[in-house]
Amino acid sequence: MISIENVSKSFVLHNQGATEIPVMQNASLTVAVGECVALVGASGAGKSTLMRMIYGNYLTVTGRILVGDVDVAAAAPREIIHLRRHTLGYVSQFLRVVPRVSTLDVVAEPLLATGTPREDANIIAQSLLARLNIPERLWSLSPTTFSGGEQQRVNIARGFAYPYPALLLDEPTASLDPANCATVLAMISEAKLRGAAIIGIFHDNAAREEICDRQLDVTKYTLGLAA
Amino acid sequence: MTPLLQVENIAKFYGARIGCTDVSFDLYPGEVMGIVGESGSGKSTLLNCLAGHLTPDDGSVQFDTRAEGLRDTITMSEPERRMLSRTDWAFVHQHARDGLRMNVSAGGNVGERLMAINARHYGDIRGSAIDWLGRVEISEDRIDDRPTAFSGGMQQRLQIARNLVTGPRLVFMDEPTGGLDVSVQARLLDLLRGLVREMNLSAIIVTHDLAVVRLLADRLMVMKDGHVIETGLTDQVLDDPQHAYTQLLVSSVLQV
Ligand SMILES: Nc1ncnc2c1ncn2[C@@H]1O[C@H](COP(=O)(O)OP(=O)(O)OP(=O)(O)O)[C@@H](O)[C@H]1O
Numbered sequence: 001m002i003s004i005e006n007v008s009k010s011f012v013l014h015n016q017g018a019t020e021i022p023v024m025q026n027a028s029l030t031v032a033v034g035e036c037v038a039l040v041g042a043s044g045a046g047k048s049t050l051m052r053m054i055y056g057n058y059l060t061v062t063g064r065i066l067v068g069d070v071d072v073a074a075a076a077p078r079e080i081i082h083l084r085r086h087t088l089g090y091v092s093q094f095l096r097v098v099p100r101v102s103t104l105d106v107v108a109e110p111l112l113a114t115g116t117p118r119e120d121a122n123i124i125a126q127s128l129l130a131r132l133n134i135p136e137r138l139w140s141l142s143p144t145t146f147s148g149g150e151q152q153r154v155n156i157a158r159g160f161a162y163p164y165p166a167l168l169l170d171e172p173t174a175s176l177d178p179a180n181c182a183t184v185l186a187m188i189s190e191a192k193l194r195g196a197a198i199i200g201i202f203h204d205n206a207a208r209e210e211i212c213d214r215q216l217d218v219t220k221y222t223l224g225l226a227a
Numbered sequence: 228m229t230p231l232l233q234v235e236n237i238a239k240f241y242g243a244r245i246g247c248t249d250v251s252f253d254l255y256p257g258e259v260m261g262i263v264g265e266s267g268s269g270k271s272t273l274l275n276c277l278a279g280h281l282t283p284d285d286g287s288v289q290f291d292t293r294a295e296g297l298r299d300t301i302t303m304s305e306p307e308r309r310m311l312s313r314t315d316w317a318f319v320h321q322h323a324r325d326g327l328r329m330n331v332s333a334g335g336n337v338g339e340r341l342m343a344i345n346a347r348h349y350g351d352i353r354g355s356a357i358d359w360l361g362r363v364e365i366s367e368d369r370i371d372d373r374p375t376a377f378s379g380g381m382q383q384r385l386q387i388a389r390n391l392v393t394g395p396r397l398v399f400m401d402e403p404t405g406g407l408d409v410s411v412q413a414r415l416l417d418l419l420r421g422l423v424r425e426m427n428l429s430a431i432i433v434t435h436d437l438a439v440v441r442l443l444a445d446r447l448m449v450m451k452d453g454h455v456i457e458t459g460l461t462d463q464v465l466d467d468p469q470h471a472y473t474q475l476l477v478s479s480v481l482q483v
């Protein structure tokens with residue numbers, strides 16, 4: 001489902017003396033249907049960077065990143081938007097909130113965007129919020145003022161609302177208590193069972209061992225780069 | 228899919244000074260494109276060339292007309308272009324006063340656009356006007372007030388209602404949230420997001436506010452000195468800018 005071939009990345013900071021920061025070289029990875037692969041490596045090793053490249057959030061200049069039959073490294077913006085709407089979900093580390101939009105709408109949006117009728121979308125969104133222990137009195141409020149853990153759970157609910165065939169999860173359990181963490185892990189294994197190909201970053205070793213089939217240490221693509 | 232708008236090599240000069248030059252892009256139905264860049268970079272010049280307010284010195288602007296498919300709006304006759312700007316296009320100005328008739332009631336401002344495309348039934352026109360005022364959150368009891376009695380944010384919402392009542396397919400916006408308080412801006416942005424999705428609008432939004440494009444635009448075009456220097460998916464251009472100027476632009480704001 002996801003196939004990464006010989007991908008390299010460096011950042012050039014033009015306004016800081018054109019400093020070039022090489023982050024990775026010739027990274028390759030494949031993730032099959034129903035499989036969950038963990039990205040590991042020390043802080044700054046490039047885990048989030050690789051994930052953002054797969055999502056098209058960071059530009060990929062060399063190599064190929066196939067998600068389904070779309071090469072993210074070569075696709076036009078509208079193809080990536082289509083891919084994100086129908087195929088590739090992403091739970092980022094932090095929720096980016098749109099002012100004035102209610103929590104229920106934030107979660108229902110991916111469903112509405114793919115043509116699910118409003119009523120059905122609401123029912124799915126409500127059940128996800130309930131499952132993730134977001135109190136019902138908060139559903140009509142914007143998540144802007146929520147706690148970090150609440151925002152993270154809203155973010156997860158949103159990421160799991162639509163059954164994406166491929167999912168990217170950047171530290172989905174980072175700020176959660178054990179009960180909510182267990183819920184999220186259960187949701188991930190359900191996604192695997194329905195065939196989702198998943199790439200995850202988990203700081204928590206126990207969570208990673210429980211849910212991931214394999215792991216990729218991204219350090220092996222960064223060794224020797226940072227001089 | 229046919230693009231709704233196909234822009235090729237647009238250039239506009241003011242004497243020896245470059246307004247904008249070498250601008251090409253396609254816009255597809257339902258897509259929202261943002262144009263950012265510093266003051267004087269050519270954003271308004273380009274937008275006005277696309278919307279038929281300025282005649283470019285070079286290039287073509289093909290629009291997918293309902294009747295005849297792609298037509299170059301630069302070479303079409305003035306009446307044809309005027310018809311498009313009344314039906315399929317909308318233009319939201321930075322200053323609401325440029326897009327409203329200040330001595331006509333709020334209801335009249337909205338109804339007038341309908342009459343311009345031959346709506347005649349008074350009850351229907353008033354009904355549409357009330358509906359649209361409601362959609363932009365202006366209460367019905369203000370329908371007979373003139374825009375001069377409205378706040379800046381309300382005027383801007385009225386301008387949007389006036390523009391969208393005819394069901395356009397392409398909306399041009401020049402700094403639609405400029406000069407408004409942050410909280411008023413947020414409300415307006417939320418409104419625009421909803422309308423763009425419900426009506427499957429295509430839009431081109433000029434702004435220097437990166438938070439605005441992050442929220443509204445699928446794609447981004449960065450301009451400097453009349454040239455397009457970087458384009459791409461909005462979040463990619465903002466989070467991983469490639470060009471020195473874009474990096475400067477992004478790093479100059481606190482957080483977007
Ligand atoms: N937009 C960017 N511009 C410049 N450098 C960047 C950018 N994003 C990431 N980097 C750099 O790339 C390297 C890898 O960062 P990344 O965020 O991928 O690490 P990580 O493995 O996810 O670390 P952590 O576990 O701390 O989240 C770091 O040196 C970081 O500073």
Ligand SMILES: Nc1ncnc2c1ncn2[C@@H]1O[C@H](COP(=O)(O)OP(=O)(O)OP(=O)(O)O)[C@@H](O)[C@H]1O
Pocket residue numbers: 241244245246247264265266267268269270271272273435
């Ligand atoms: N009518 C005009 N006559 C002469 N020069 C003009 C005219 N209109 C614009 N220009 C020049 O063309 C260039 C582009 O101007 P334009 O108004 O398109 O910039 P802009 O990006 O919209 O700026 P702002 O963000 O300040 O609105 C500028 O150098 C400007 O001085």
Ligand SMILES: [Mg+2]
Pocket residue numbers: 047048049
């Ligand atoms: Mg990270």
Ligand SMILES: [Mg+2]
Pocket residue numbers: 270271272
């Ligand atoms: Mg301007």
